[in-house]
Amino acid sequence: MKAVAEIFTMGPGNKDHHPALRCAVGVFVPLITLTLIGRLDLAVFASFGAFTGIYGRNEPHSLRFRSQLRAGGFMLLVILFATLTARVAQAWGIGGAEYSWFLTAATTLVAGICSVVVAAWRLRPGGSLFHIFAFAAIASIAAQPPLWEAMLVTVLTTAFCLVVGMSSRVLKSHRTPWKRPPPIRHTSPERRAMWLEGAGYLVAAGLAGTIATVVGERLGFGHTYWAMVAAVVPLVGHSTRHRVSRGIQRIAGTVIGLVLLAGILWLNPAPWAMVLVIAACQFGAEMFIARQYLVAQVFVTPLALIATLLAAPVDPGLLLRDRIVETVIGAVIGVAVVVAPVLWRRMSAGRSV
Template identity: 60%
Template structure:
């Protein structure tokens, strides 16, 4: 909680990712098409992958990540369009997002993509499916595809500098494209995907029930927070991520409240979104708490850019949903070890009784 990992040229990846988000968003501001901003925002997630990889591995990772994100975006917007009145019920969001959480975790694992898991895909599917009055499908998907293509170009742009250039040949790309998992890796992946399915489903159900009782929405924020603790090498690390998610969100909400109080124009919000994205990428692999301080205003400003809602409602919903999701995620992470301890305690008790 109070330490920060060493830097690994994080500024290079942060600049690439921030540019891949800023350029499409500022273009949409100029064109007056902020209704398409959410599709650009999630298309830009393709640039997050392969951050420290050589160019042949980076292009493969970003192509795969981009194709998967485009599939999720398409599924999300079709879910909204096929719903009565373009209004998706909270329970449909829970079911659809749970399926996405499980399926994308499996695909990401088989492709060995990093970051692992399906956090971005959960967020993308649920956020887009929740948007009322969807823009034309062609324009939405064109925006997403163009943003992914831009991120691929930005990912290769460092080859212009001879000192940053790494080998990029067709044979090298083909070699990087071939991924094989061993039997133990496949078994671990399927167990991990089950954890994502359970965490997302339980968090979504709890957040929906509590939200309907207390009068708040955005149940998918709880589902996003629930899968955060599932990434980590040890149970202790995973529990720490859950706690850092809650505390980082609290501080991030204070930052967002200060930003909202200034009532920035759309172009200023885009600048702030890009700055938050840069900060998140600088810190995400080094200090998760500080990264969340950047991620929270980034996510909520992206929402305010597209949907006109009361910012106070967003602050309220974000905090409660994050707490619900983080608690569920920590419970899912600690359940196996708690079960093993209980079995061990029971066997010892039986031996003593005997």
């Protein structure tokens, strides 16, 4: 019941409009540029490159620059790995169900490895959710654009977000002292927790991807990586109750977000208007992501799906159906992975009494 109660609780604000505005500008400028030059096939690369601005949310400028530089550089590697994976699979003639299973396995490895790297660098937000999403979404694109164009857009977007992240230094009232960030050192318990967390991401993402792929093959659902993304959402939290609450909020926020998205698509907006919607949703997501995950998820859902539609137009009805089905599968599995160790410890304690 306490997990359900958290759905109706709003956390305190902390100048959330500052990072929200930075993130909105960071995604809007690259996407509107691609719209104006008629290259929306590259929109997905700009969208994921813009994830750079999400990191270092309320950190001092010098620390934020290090966080965003590391996060952006690491995301570049993930995106490069994703597009090379798709190209190698096409060259080797791997497709259909065979590629779905291959992609699930590769994304599972990305989930575990990226989780450990993010924890080692103490990046916030933690976990590998963004890396799972970026890798699987890009590796799923059948018609890959030229490699140099894709990476150029990603690099330029990353660099732009770094500039935006430092932009408030022009205002003396917002400027923080520039000093070299201290090196990151980990204690033995922290290193152990880091690897255990990576194992949790491996299990949650792998299990969700496997079940979603099996269900998708039998019932005709696609976008199985959405289940993997949803499965790792409950793994981020300071308590079991909070993690279970995030899983519930993921499902509820997705449902409400899909209703909002259906209304937007009913208006049949032009591409430039869809870019405006993406920027507005990015602003809304960052405004509430640290305060109320359900509300943030209402903005995240249309944000993710509109970006998908811009890059590769598909039947919106099928897209909405896949989103809710895969989200439910992933969130349920993620909650199960969180709760299972707790139940096991209680059962073991009961047997020892």
